[in-house]
Amino acid sequence: MSNEKTINIGLMGLGVVGSGVLRIIREKARVLAMETDRDLRVKKILVRDREKARGVDVEPALLTCDPGDILDDSSIHIVIELIGGVEPAYTYAKRAILAGKHLVTGNKDVMANHGPELLRLANEQNVDVYFEASVGGGIPLIGSFRSDLVANEIHEIYAIINGTTNYILTRMSREGAALADVLAEAQRLGFAEADPTKDVEGIDAAYKLAILTSLAFRTQVDPAAIYHEGIMQLEPADFRYAQDLGYVIKLLALARQDNGRYEAAVHPALVPQSAPLASVDGVYNAVYVVGDLVGNVMFYGRGAGSEPTASAIVADVIDVAHNIICGVTNRIPYSIDASKSLKPMDAVETRFYFRLWAADRPGVLAKIATVCGTHSISIASVIQKEADPVNQTAELVFTTHDAYERAMQAAVQDIAALDVVTRVAGFLRIVDVGESV
């Protein structure tokens, strides 16, 4: 069954991605054997329920509910972890490494929270940990940061890395539809989970950003420390006004570093229509990177799904196989600069967009402008958009020049408290991310 020409794989998790990985390793056996000069053999598969119907044909003898059947089997070279969530995946991953097995994982929760620790451990144990599939499906991101962009100091990352929210925002933008309606439709179509909290609140994106930023900035980013703000408060009016102003609304995961400090945040943002990120629509993801040498580069593709994610998993397995054949591990070392610190969101500077309903009479604008001035907020543009003749109110849309988050938050509070202001209805950051030419 097994010989020197076989690489044995233990697959943990047989959900959508796991089934895809199993199917591809089998269907492409000939090509993969040609590429690696080894037979890749899935020897055991960890599942929760052995009786459950699968999207892939699988011999019952391969299935087990006991993780020990993989973790304690010394003939298994590579563990593919596709369980998802922190536990028990983290414990299994750690046990696999300690048992001298290479780990290939698509688990963003584990890698965002425990990545640096697992990588250190892998280094001590002389095994490899690969995690290309943990961010952006099959888009080559981890490999690009680790190898191709390694000569760069990465200054900025702007990423659309949550397909669910990008699908929702794209439809809201195109159809002028309300968020609740589009979300319900997305759930019906399978583009959003029954409980979409992690997606629509920006938590999923923050995890992925932690992974990317840790690699790009060579530091350890705590995902829980990343400011995140979701999309639930967005209204159709915001999309209309964004368009009038020459922008689109995207849920951005962004990180910048400067002088040993870095920022990292997830929030909806106004992005210039002419920016490459602006045309990243639907379930597509993209990561736009600014490096000191390479300038602006962007990676674009499907950020989720069985096959795109399996594309990354199987590529990682092949790379580990090359390492096994050459007898090398940890060929590319991880270097971490622990001295870098996260800038608090309060201290981040950016441009802002906000809109409000105020009394439709002279002097109102002056009052608002005075509040802004008090907080050193410089208004870049103001447009009176709509008037409500019954309530005698008008809608005003403002954009600002660069301002500190702290100052802007305080200003908005003071503005909302003005007696002439009925309601501050929209509040978004403007991110003037690079344009072509």
Added chain:
Amino acid sequence: MSNEKTINIGLMGLGVVGSGVLRIIREKARVLAMETDRDLRVKKILVRDREKARGVDVEPALLTCDPGDILDDSSIHIVIELIGGVEPAYTYAKRAILAGKHLVTGNKDVMANHGPELLRLANEQNVDVYFEASVGGGIPLIGSFRSDLVANEIHEIYAIINGTTNYILTRMSREGAALADVLAEAQRLGFAEADPTKDVEGIDAAYKLAILTSLAFRTQVDPAAIYHEGIMQLEPADFRYAQDLGYVIKLLALARQDNGRYEAAVHPALVPQSAPLASVDGVYNAVYVVGDLVGNVMFYGRGAGSEPTASAIVADVIDVAHNIICGVTNRIPYSIDASKSLKPMDAVETRFYFRLWAADRPGVLAKIATVCGTHSISIASVIQKEADPVNQTAELVFTTHDAYERAMQAAVQDIAALDVVTRVAGFLRIVDVGESV
């Protein structure tokens, strides 16, 4: 001077990119040493003229006009070849490999024409050949095809890989300007060479496409066999009509494979405005790839310039350094399927756009349609755009459904020969490359 902790580099060529590489290796010495645990030292630099002024400070003792000072120096581990052109670069590259040196090159001419041979030779000699910088500057392409996308069968590649022509087309599209004027301006600004033939005729793009296609399709693509057509015939009217039809004009390098046969061509094409490639403007490059697993992915960035190209060169040097430290070479083998054959351009199927001036009288359209029918060309749309009352002619713009190149060329010839047709003025292929969502 040298010890086990030093990796010695011989740099061949000290032009724009070579100077950038030298400067970066020096300025980033500390970071690079941290990354590789070795000092990277440029020991010798081959130049044509030792007295020439340089954009970088360099000790005269480092410079040599004798390639033997690098190729015969057994202490040199890595040769960076940035001479450009096939000879003498190819001969030097081969000598370096035969002398047991690793090769890092940004030379598209050498890699397009002799890449497979050099890679075979490197395999025999147990050295590495890296060439990320040969296509798309610092955009991670070679590494992505070799590692990250390796589980995929790549079906299609659509690339904008010549910055000069993309700059010209972008300006023509935005300004409605004539090609000659924009080209002259591009030359003045340094975006086009004094002799721009290789760029504007699509030859440069064909070389780069040969490199990408060889990797992606795992075959040996002869750059001279790639059909190429340049941009010189494009007129402002084509850009106007393309826009009316919902397209932009791009110089596309495209390749597709199917059942062991592949197509590869470079020509201007109408690309849908909503396609990600459509918004790749100015000197930017992008490569849009369709794989069986990953779906559509796109890589975007600056395709040329000193620093972006140096970003790729230095990353390759670091990767070779990792290999040297681990004592491995040819970790990722090249596999080539020599049985794949290039489909002749005649047999390629696509949609077409053409426009013509014809007599402005009844029955003209019927005659043209009849010719198309004879050649089994199905017209998708026809618009009468402009009339010239003096000559009593009108301009007609056609698009077709999928048709064979051979049939379309014959049809256009027959149409041009019609007595009612004054002139066939524009002839372009339509490439309906994927859209988001």
